[in-house]
Amino acid sequence: MRTHTRETPFKLAYRSEAFILVEVYIANHRVMKYQDKENEEQLHLNLDLIVEVRMDAEYKTTRYFNIGDLVLKRFSWATRNSAHGKLGPNWERPYRVINCKRQRSYYLEALDGWKLEHP
Template identity: 35%
Template sequence: MATRQTPYSLVFGTEVLIPIEVVILKARYQLQDQENNARILPHDLDTIDELMDLARTRMASHQQKMAKAYNKNIKVRRFQIGDLVLKKAFQNTKDPNAGNLAPKWEGPYLIDSEARNEAYWLATLEGNFLPRF
């Protein structure tokens, strides 16, 4: 787990004690008594926020590492007006009778103009604008 904490400990501030640990006396359970537990429990509840902050920090670190590993393989492609491109074929534009053998790409199309950052208006090779879907 990225946080190195169990969900139970993040909510309640202590580790869960399973029933078999009560039957087979372990040092963790054997050395505790009711009065000592009642005295220590409020202190443990105060440390829940600390555990949650540590978990958030670890989670953010883990997410940054994952994003870095993912983004290192991405190659940015810039297109120019006049380039020929292919467009992904979606369910609504595919031939319904083609099944799995339908082409996954449509085109080629001509980049006519830039709509926004890295978004383009496409046209057919004859010059007809391609409608947006």
């Protein structure tokens, strides 16, 4: 499950939850309570609601950060101090989101007011 959409990629692509083949041979609640008619009804309901599920996931993705939120920026391999090795920090200091031009592109500024040039 993705953290920001709360949906699995399988459900967004195929309109229903994944069912592992091994689960068919294991006596669990899902297998024991299976009924063809209820399953068909649920599949039709899932097909009816998939548009809303996808729109909700898209909305959550586009507005993952809001203006004013504090975020951490990942160190790039080019700017990381090689003397620290693999035990060095992975994230830079906190930044504040100051603008959002397009989807998943945010302009940041440090807490002291210094603005990053590129989103």
